[in-house]
Amino acid sequence: MSRYLRLLLVQLRASALLAVQYRSDFFIDGVISLFWTATAIVPLLVVFQDRALLQDWSMAEAMVVTGWFVFLNAILEGGINPGLQAVVEQIRKGTLDFVLLKPADSQFLVSTSRFQLWRVSNLLAAAAIFIFAFHRMGRLPSLGGILASALLLVAATAVLYSLWILTVSAAFFVVKVDNLTYLFGSIFDAARWPATVFRGVVRFVFTFVIPLALMTTYPAEALLGRLEASKLLFSLLGAAAFTALARWVWMRSIAHYTSASS
Amino acid sequence: MISVRGLKKYYRVHQRPPGLKAALGALFHRPHVTVKAVDGISFDIRPGERVGFLGPNGAGKTTTLKVLSGLLHPSGGEVSVDGHLPRRREDAFLKKIMLVMGQKQQLLWDLPPAETFELNRAIYDVPREQYRRTLEELTSLLGLGELVQKPTRQLSLGERMRCELAAALIHKPKVLFLDEPTIGLDVSMQAAMRDFIKRYNEQHGATLILTSHYMDDVAALCPRVIVIDKGVLSYDGALDELVRHVRPEKRVVFRFAREVPQIALAELGKVVSVDSVSAVLQVRTEAVNSTVTRALSTLPVLDLTVENPPLEEVMSELFSRSRAAAEAAS
Numbered sequence: 001m002s003r004y005l006r007l008l009l010v011q012l013r014a015s016a017l018l019a020v021q022y023r024s025d026f027f028i029d030g031v032i033s034l035f036w037t038a039t040a041i042v043p044l045l046v047v048f049q050d051r052a053l054l055q056d057w058s059m060a061e062a063m064v065v066t067g068w069f070v071f072l073n074a075i076l077e078g079g080i081n082p083g084l085q086a087v088v089e090q091i092r093k094g095t096l097d098f099v100l101l102k103p104a105d106s107q108f109l110v111s112t113s114r115f116q117l118w119r120v121s122n123l124l125a126a127a128a129i130f131i132f133a134f135h136r137m138g139r140l141p142s143l144g145g146i147l148a149s150a151l152l153l154v155a156a157t158a159v160l161y162s163l164w165i166l167t168v169s170a171a172f173f174v175v176k177v178d179n180l181t182y183l184f185g186s187i188f189d190a191a192r193w194p195a196t197v198f199r200g201v202v203r204f205v206f207t208f209v210i211p212l213a214l215m216t217t218y219p220a221e222a223l224l225g226r227l228e229a230s231k232l233l234f235s236l237l238g239a240a241a242f243t244a245l246a247r248w249v250w251m252r253s254i255a256h257y258t259s260a261s262s
Numbered sequence: 263m264i265s266v267r268g269l270k271k272y273y274r275v276h277q278r279p280p281g282l283k284a285a286l287g288a289l290f291h292r293p294h295v296t297v298k299a300v301d302g303i304s305f306d307i308r309p310g311e312r313v314g315f316l317g318p319n320g321a322g323k324t325t326t327l328k329v330l331s332g333l334l335h336p337s338g339g340e341v342s343v344d345g346h347l348p349r350r351r352e353d354a355f356l357k358k359i360m361l362v363m364g365q366k367q368q369l370l371w372d373l374p375p376a377e378t379f380e381l382n383r384a385i386y387d388v389p390r391e392q393y394r395r396t397l398e399e400l401t402s403l404l405g406l407g408e409l410v411q412k413p414t415r416q417l418s419l420g421e422r423m424r425c426e427l428a429a430a431l432i433h434k435p436k437v438l439f440l441d442e443p444t445i446g447l448d449v450s451m452q453a454a455m456r457d458f459i460k461r462y463n464e465q466h467g468a469t470l471i472l473t474s475h476y477m478d479d480v481a482a483l484c485p486r487v488i489v490i491d492k493g494v495l496s497y498d499g500a501l502d503e504l505v506r507h508v509r510p511e512k513r514v515v516f517r518f519a520r521e522v523p524q525i526a527l528a529e530l531g532k533v534v535s536v537d538s539v540s541a542v543l544q545v546r547t548e549a550v551n552s553t554v555t556r557a558l559s560t561l562p563v564l565d566l567t568v569e570n571p572p573l574e575e576v577m578s579e580l581f582s583r584s585r586a587a588a589e590a591a592s
Contacts, residue, residue: 003387010384014370014377021372021413097333098368101361102385103353109385258335258349 007104008112015115030118037125040070040192055196062194063133064223068216069192071126075157076188078119083111084164085181088171091257100258107165107250141223148222148232155239156215162246163210172253191216211238263344263437263469264307264330270338271300271325299325301493302339307471312463314484315473318581322493323473327439330471331361343437357386360435364445367426369414375425376410379432386433393432400428403458420451427458440472444479456482477573491584505570508580512550513569514543519562530557544571
């Protein structure tokens with residue numbers, strides 16, 4: 001285990017060097033990502049302009065959901081997307097060979113190969129949104145709520161990561177998956193809204209197939225102190241199932257690659 | 263060290279018919295064909311041996327290397343490398359081997375090679391002290407110097423290839439798989455790479471399998487060659503034996519004091535090339551003696567040398583023969 005921790009540090013170091021090597025990119029990237037973070041709140045302002053509640057959610061409460069959306073988006077774009085996006089390219093060019101020849105877990109190596117460290121600033125932006133929202137509500141989240149939402153953050157990250165592994169695994173079987181990742185990006189965008197605003201089939205999909213509810217709504221409800229324990233349990237079990245599924249599919253995909261590529 | 267028995271690797275590929283109508287039809291029903299990339303190859307390689315894989319494009323050389331390194335699962339047959347089954351890709355196995363591909367690179371593109379070395383050090387669990395010594399040795403043998411601190415994208419192809427080799431040798435592998443390591447390099451860089459590989463093999467006793475399009479690579483590095491053609495092994499043995507077998511002729515290169523009529527040359531042997539005061543003749547090996555004696559007594563010879571025909575020609579003759587045989591059989 002400590003070996004993989006060391007490996008993670010070495011990979012992080014390379015990403016940090018890369019970020020420093022391209023200083024101008026680094027700053028432009030930072031300004032752009034802060035801009036996008038700011039725009040994440042705009043839809044809320046529009047929706048709440050002429051109403052006080054959206055399906056039982058006040059504006060301040062809905063902002064907590066948006067805060068988690070910004071938070072997870074930072075994890076996605078800073079920690080998950082860069083490495084896994086590169087896999088698609090490596091499969092196409094055949095340089096994934098080098099990953100498979102290394103005496104270390106291939107899923108770990110590709111997942112940690114690249115980080116966009118600047119996205120850390122978006123985590124701070126998310127924190128600012130939380131502070132602002134709770135300031136408006138004039139109260140503080142409970143300790144239990146914070147702990148539950150921290151657990152849910154782990155579950156949400158695991159689910160998000162697993163969904164990405166599943167998407168990228170498709171690249172082993174079909175040549176171009178750019179569209180697939182783009183589609184996934186647009187679907188994830190719906191996570192900025194409390195899941196209860198969706199109805200019918202869409203709600204079912206967002207709860208069970210692509211569990212956006214688990215990613216942003218439940219953590220927000222936990223912080224607000226109104227998440228049922230059953231939902232927490234369901235989320236943790238669901239995240240474990242997703243992680244196991246992603247691992248299984250990845251191993252199958254690697255086997256397919258090694259028995260089919262040339 | 264390496265043992266291969268009846269290795270087979272088949273691919274199932276879609277056959278894409280030409281034309282829009284057929285292409286639309288293929289959306290619903292896709293015809294498949296089986297391509298036999300490697301079809302029953304057997305050989306053994308002893309520790310420390312240097313072996314060259316020869317064969318035309320698509321012969322199955324790279325496929326065989328990839329099976330040996332565990333990247334491809336064989337469709338049939340048995341493969342063992344230093345007691346391991348490569349396809350299991352156990353850590354202990356992967357730490358013993360390396361694969362360098364002239365067409366692909368593992369160096370991090372935007373960072374100096376030193377960063378890739380450091381990453382590989384961590385992945386292969388190389389102790390710091392050993393890493394420092396290995397890197398020192400590689401730096402002096404490959405003449406890396408300041409190169410390792412420059413971003414990879416700023417390096418020339420030759421510089422990059424040297425760094426690729428260093429990155430692949432950080433963990434001191436016992437088995438080296440080299441797939442076209444000198445492709446695209448200029449002649450002096452090719453020679454430098456060959457020197458390095460040979461010296462590494464001699465100093466560390468590493469086993470080496472090389473594929474190359476440059477016959478000079480194979481001639482300089484590999485006393486033993488394995489010829490693979492259409493997935494089948496067609497020769498396994500010493501390189502000079504192969505040359506004698508395919509082309510039992512020698513070349514006699516003459517330099518004359520004055521111009522010699524071509525007719526006089528044609529009487530001696532097959533004229534390969536001729537200009538005003540020099541000529542190259544091709545004669546059967548057993549006729550070399552008499553030809554030289556006759557030439558010396560009848561022609562104004564300044565000097566002469568007896569050579570083997572160029573390897574490139576030997577190979578192209580070998581492969582065109584096997585193509586002709588295949589066409590005759592079908």
